[in-house]
Amino acid sequence: MKGSEGLLATAAAAGVDTCFANPGTTEIPLVEAFDQVPGMRAVLGLSEGVVTGAADGYGRMTGTPALTLLHLGPGFANGIANLHNARRARTPIINLVGEHATWHQAADAPLHSDIESLASPVSGWVGRTSSTAAAAGEFAEAYLASLRTRLPATLIAAADHMWGQGGMPVQVPAAPERPQVDEQRIAEIAKVLSAGRRPVLLLGGQAVESAEALRTAARIAATAGAEVLAERGSARMERGPGIPPVRMLPYFPEAVTETFEGFSDLILVGARTPVSFFGYRGQPSHPLPDGLKVHELADTEADALHALAALAEATGSAAEEPPRAQRPEVAKPSGALDANAIAAAIVLTQPDNAIIVNEGVSSAAAYPAIADAAPAHCELSQTGGAIGMGMPVATGAAIACPDRAVITLQADGSAAYTAQALWTQARESLNVTTVICSNSRYRILDHELQRAGVDDPGAAAASMTSLGDPALDWPAVARGFGVEAIRATTGEELLDALQQAQRRSGPLLVEAVL
Amino acid sequence: MKGSEGLLATAAAAGVDTCFANPGTTEIPLVEAFDQVPGMRAVLGLSEGVVTGAADGYGRMTGTPALTLLHLGPGFANGIANLHNARRARTPIINLVGEHATWHQAADAPLHSDIESLASPVSGWVGRTSSTAAAAGEFAEAYLASLRTRLPATLIAAADHMWGQGGMPVQVPAAPERPQVDEQRIAEIAKVLSAGRRPVLLLGGQAVESAEALRTAARIAATAGAEVLAERGSARMERGPGIPPVRMLPYFPEAVTETFEGFSDLILVGARTPVSFFGYRGQPSHPLPDGLKVHELADTEADALHALAALAEATGSAAEEPPRAQRPEVAKPSGALDANAIAAAIVLTQPDNAIIVNEGVSSAAAYPAIADAAPAHCELSQTGGAIGMGMPVATGAAIACPDRAVITLQADGSAAYTAQALWTQARESLNVTTVICSNSRYRILDHELQRAGVDDPGAAAASMTSLGDPALDWPAVARGFGVEAIRATTGEELLDALQQAQRRSGPLLVEAVL
Incomplete structure (x- = not known):
């Protein structure tokens, strides 16, 4: 079997079933393999910004990586902007970037460039195939890295490694779980919540992607007399009649500072300390009122669902009914649009x-x-x-x-x-x-x-x-x-x-x- | 005057009069300065691939750099593919990439990324502004680098350096001339041409951008019984009734090898040793017949016009009439298109x-x-x-x-x-x-x-x-x-x-x- 077939078979066996693609000559062995390896859907995009953005959308919905198939440095480069967004969304993606045959790289052919330098700013992992036989194992590394880091992983696949005979699929080990927050941290945050001050929970990442997490946060807040807010720019946020409404932070920094006025403690749950989108004269990078104490229940990597459940237990709010917040009334729009x-x-x-x-x-x-x-x-x-x-x-x-x-x-x-x-x-x-x-x-x-x-x-x-x-x-x-x-x-x-x-x-x- | 104004005034005084732009918030001080500094035409593109490609086209026609104005790492990234082409075309371009205010960079705001890592693969020079007062001088460095290297130069301009007061235009020194080929090299190539073998001149870069260079090459070839060919993929090639026709190298490597069959000596004039566009099984990276000796009259940096004129003198062909080659007959197309x-x-x-x-x-x-x-x-x-x-x-x-x-x-x-x-x-x-x-x-x-x-x-x-x-x-x-x-x-x-x-x-x- 060819190197390309061993690689795609490894992907398919790991449950990676979709490849967003805009291939060129160096990717021909992988294009051929689409027909040899069952279970991989290849979706063509007219430019690489479409390809990488689609992989981001796919990964945000499934939590598992799609492949992208991109043509050397310039093809990768066209996809960087949407990989940048995927990086901020913490979306697992596996970029397969075709590269000249190994013996042709030193000739500096027109499409040759420094792919690693282009890939590093938007990838949690960057690697190259080292041989036909090793390529499937190197793919498995990229796969695990994309799920461990929850970032795009980029594997640069040399054409001769892909067209060569001697490819062999490998079995991919189970993806790593998110790290759990320790009990001491839970106890510390429970203490903050029961101190009789005015705490606010800021949810982000995993904590807004789950209806159960949103309900648990609302229960905790109701017990503690806290408020719940959500980060701006979430990868995916769930809403619906069964989910307590959560207000989102505003865009401009002065409005963010104002939102937090009067609160004593900011508790981060899968969210980062708020950062101003741009730096403005007279505004700080972190727009928070003086005296607001920041605590972290779960960082963006940690298992926020488990942390919230544990915090609900620790604060005695696990059995609490989530509060029934008022939902907005929406009138039919009429006349000119805004x-x-x-x-x-x-x-x-x-x-x-x-x-x-x-x-x-x-x-x-x-x-x-x-x-x-x-x-x-x-x-x-x-x-x-x-x-x-x-x-x-x-x-x-x-x-x-x-x-x-x-x-x-x-x-x-x-x-x-x-x-x-x-x-x-x-x-x-x-x-x-x-x-x-x-x-x-x-x-x-x-x-x-x-x-x-x-x-x-x-x-x-x-x-x-x-x-x-x-x-x-x-x-x-x-x-x-x-x-x-x-x-x-x-x-x-x-x-x-x-x-x-x-x-x-x-x-x-x-x-x-x- | 603001830092942005000092920078643009420096550009305008150096004759840089066009800025292809797709700005965002971090570029607002430069956008404002378009109206304060006379002599700069700002041309908006709907995406950065348009912006950088337009700067390439501009530079290919004028030999002088246009500015691009791009929005942080992701905006730059969208322009990389056409900067890659500009790099291969040896087009001077000055990229101004807006960046977060210096004090905001450590906060890792959503648009923050490693701009240098993105810029290096397509830039001959990468720098950052270091202060409002120094920004114009740093622009002058970028300007000179773009003309010295004939490559895109990338200056990362921090928003606070641009909006700050204390900007001061600087005078830009004269652009460096291309290095000249020494007499010994000219004499060696003249000797190759007069050895009674079958030489071929391969023209590229500057040698095909000038009608006079193309005529001089034809004179030299006529005297020496040599042929003249042109590299594939030239940045700009002149043609017309007053210019001897020059055949271009074909695309696929086997056809390139065949083109050079029967020749004894390949003389490079502003051209690189031919490289196969892609690496193919059974084809070498440099598709040349065995025994063809490669000589370099002028590399891609050197003054090929001067080298050709000196070689014409040395070979006694300066007064020779360029040969009257046959021009193709073209019939009106009719019926289905191909x-x-x-x-x-x-x-x-x-x-x-x-x-x-x-x-x-x-x-x-x-x-x-x-x-x-x-x-x-x-x-x-x-x-x-x-x-x-x-x-x-x-x-x-x-x-x-x-x-x-x-x-x-x-x-x-x-x-x-x-x-x-x-x-x-x-x-x-x-x-x-x-x-x-x-x-x-x-x-x-x-x-x-x-x-x-x-x-x-x-x-x-x-x-x-x-x-x-x-x-x-x-x-x-x-x-x-x-x-x-x-x-x-x-x-x-x-x-x-x-x-x-x-x-x-x-x-x-x-x-x-x-």
Whole structure:
């Protein structure tokens, strides 16, 4: 068997069954092997930003790594931005990067470059195949690393190792469990909660991906008189009628500081100490009020579910009913569209168990603000700030969960990065509805110019935030990539378009004109 | 003055007058400065692959660097593939990469990453600003490095250094000249040429960018009974009635070896020893016949123009008339389209002094095979193999040369990487005609599967080379990005479309359906 076949057979036996791909000549032996090794679905993307973003979406939904298949350094490079987001989302991914045959690398052929240097900033593990026989074992290392670190792992596969005979699959050992928080830490946090001060729990990572964890946190908070908040930019957050609503931290640092005013103790549960997205003059990197004490129950690596369960026991709140918080009322949007109207239209039409991918940027916050009124769903957010994740992540989430509706809340400026993802949605007949928040601006940069004191930008600065001349014709872009499209300019039209989307199968794009 | 203003003023004073940009929050001080510093044109791209490819096209045409303005590591990463091509083209470019304020970097905010690690593989120089006052001097270092190395130089500009007061422009010293080849080397090569064997000159880089160099090489060859060939994948190659035709090396290594059969001595003039684009089983990395001796007149850094002039003197060929080689006859294409028909239609309609950007991939070779029949023009090729350069490079070339028509010969698979460039062409009203070679396949991969012995690929492998389900609707994509479009299915329709393109101003896309 070829090296490529041994490698893919190892992957398939470990349960890795999906490969998002944009291959070239150096990857031909792996492309051939797709037909020799049963159980691997190969999904083509028109550019590598689609490929890696889809692997992120897939991994966020399944907790297991998809493969990506990328063409040498430049092909990998095109996928870095969405791997950066995957790194921040703590998504396991295994990148297979084709490389020149070993004997050809010294010749510095046109596509040769330093792949390790490109891969390291977005990978928890980087390695190379060392021979045809060893390649499957090296794949197994990458697989385990992706699950141990919960980060992309990158294996650089030389073409001659892949086309050579003598490949042999290996059995992959069981994936490591998350480390558990020790009892002393649980006892310390229980003591903080029972001290009669004003504590607040900040949930992130695993703690917002589980309905049970969200309920347990609410029980603990109810017993201790604490509040529960969620980190901004979660990889996946569960919501629904059976889950206590949790408010999300705001974006700008002064608003984060204000949110924590009056609290005595901040308890991190799978979350990091809040960090300002950017550094602003006069604002600290960690926007917290003076005197707020930070405690860590579970870091982003630890088993937050176990820690919460243990804390509930220690605080005597395990049997407590989670509090019945009020859920927002959402009115039907009518007339001209704005971010709130778009969010309302989605909340009012999304079917049960939908996956919401939110790359709304300046329109993003409106959705989580009212999403507790929606049926059970999960929301996948922009985690790393590298724009262009929405449509690719939605593509991968739809491949992972073919029975669930996927709805992408998508800013137009970010959409223009990776609109090619629509083609894969069409090709694979995925149930993805993309709602483009079409304001023909990089609106967030208008805000940032104002924050920098530029109330009346000059012509050049203004031109850097405007996408209006010419305005993008999103229905035309969608049709170009094989996806049907509807333009909506009012709340009524948008509701109608989203209802149509749920009655049909396959992808649809809805341009919501702001 | 702010740090950003001192930096831009330094650039403008050095003659750097164009900045291709896709900025974000950390670049706001530089965006503001566009309006404060006269003489800098800021051109927005919808994604960074457009931005860096445009800077490559600009630099190939002018020989001087454009700026790029990119948003932290992920923004830079999106531009790496086209910087890889620029590196292979030896194009000077200055990348300004915005970075978090210095005091915010340790907080590991979501967009934080190792920018140096990303930048090194595609940069001849990487540096960081060290203070507001020093930033302009550090820019001057980057400027000189880009011209000394003829590679992208990357300056990472911290937001607080840019927004701080105390910026001061500096005067940039004159750019270094290319090193000259010494007399002894000239004499040695002259001796090789006069030895009565069968020498061949291989031209590359600077030697094909100058009509005079091409004529001098032809004179030398005529005197010595030598042949002249050109490297494949030149950054810019001049052609026209006043320039002796020069055959280009073929793509596959066995054909390269065959081309050199019968020659005794290979003399490199601004070219590298030929390297196989990929490593193939049974083919060497350097596809040359046994016994061919390789000599270097001028390496890719050296002043090849001077070396050729000195060699002409030394061989007594300076006064020789360049030989009158036969020029190809080109018939009007008719009926169904193929790669030859597309090339013929371009050759027959391109106006005087056009710029041809060739990213035809499997349709690429047909154009240079007959381009000596065309009016004077230059051709910009795919240098590094990172696909998606065609439309961005054309955009930058059109900005650099507003009085010349730009025609992009563009493979469809590669076009799908960076089709966003069309929007910048529309916004800036650039005279670019994009001819999409629309075969709905990654045809080159079909060839590569055959070379690997897979004559009848399985369903999965076949799906990795097909773009047909759904077929991309290129006129719709173009209109989506604000560019008018025509679909042509016959030679007659294509000729008509290209004639229309030359009668109008502004961009046009022509889908040539194969």
